[in-house]
Amino acid sequence: MMYGAIEAGGTKFVCAISDERGELKEKISIPTTTPEETLEHVFNYFDSFELSAIGIGSFGPIDVNPTSPTYGYVTTTPKTAWKNFDFLGAIKKRYAIPIGWTTDVNAAALGEVKKGAAMGLSSCVYLTVGTGIGGGAVVNGELLSGYGHPEMGHIMVRLHPDETFKGTCPYHGNCLEGIAAGPAIEQRYGKTGHELTSDSAVWEMEAYYIAQALMNYTLIVSPERIVLGGGVMKQAQLFPLIRQEFEKLMGDYVELPPLEEYIVPPALGDNAGITGCLLLAAEQLTN
Incomplete structure (x- = not known):
């Protein structure tokens, strides 16, 4: 079993994978440009793995209300290209697996409370x-x-x-x-x-x-x-x-x-967010 994680920042995306114990195995950094360009690099990375779930911690504001018609969107961000972009929908369209969705700082909080x-x-x-x-x-x-x-x-x-x-x-x-x-x-x-x-x-x-x-x-x-x-x-x-x-x-x-x-x-330094995203991915299979 392998988990994927995306820590989506306004400057860079960090993508990572972990083993079934949630231990970080490897990660890469991708510059944040347009959604199309950035996600092409994300897909090229994850396509080579058999993932069981993905956790996403995104820059925002984002819509985290599951009852909302724009759930999973990046909303009123100052990054114009990402404004009102269906981020979660784009990932779900590519990967038919459970996907967790929250903010980048919520993910970091999760990482620090579970492992930091x-x-x-x-x-x-x-x-x-x-x-x-x-x-x-x-x-x-x-x-x-x-x-x-x-x-x-x-x-x-x-x-x-x-x-x-x-x-x-x-x-x-x-x-x-x-x-x-x-x-x-x-x-x-x-x-x-x-x-x-x-x-x-x-x-x-x-x-x-x-x-x-x-x-x-x-x-x-x-x-x-x-x-x-x-x-x-x-x-x-x-x-x-x-x-x-x-x-x-x-x-x-x-x-x-x-x-x-x-x-x-x-305690996790710059890995707080990506650690939380991996934990969020694992939670999708236990909730």
Whole structure:
């Protein structure tokens, strides 16, 4: 038995296969261009395997409501070529096997709760802070979704007293993603995050915003652990700054684990999403 996985990102698709135990055997990376070009490469890869199921974690927004006429579509994405594209339908048309469908960050949350930093727990929030900001959650062992899926990167947060930047989000301006994602940092300061590593004021402001988001997720979802991934979070100095700001904001209002255990980096690193997609594939045969 072999499982396939697609971690569909706005910049690249990662495709992988695993054995029957869900262990990653190999993976490839494909640039995200148009649906036709990208999926041609995906099909060329998977066609050489006898797969039992596939798990897909996709960039979004996507339609995850099985009762919706556009279930399986990528919907209002800023990537024009993928807007209102029937992604799941295209994969199902090619492969007549069970296929799991969720967001890329939900998949990463699943990976971390089953095999990573939240292993042994029944809930976690996974937030990626990179080119964009997105969050997924596992609650009572299940991926969180309802009419739609969480869009944790687009919550509104209180602006820093020194903030003058208007934000990059085309929908909401200075939402969390609009003022704290990688492109916002670059446009605010005129330099990439890598060039600003030693500038403490940059990361104190970043922590100010991320800590507010984590406070909101904590008070609403009450996860057992929060995992922070993505390119921006590779600035290791962010973690103590976020924990410090988070503690100040929470003000001992609710009981929490020690913050070094509560707000953590991903144990699976860049493999969190693809691991979750493989687990999602395996779940299609057990549910």
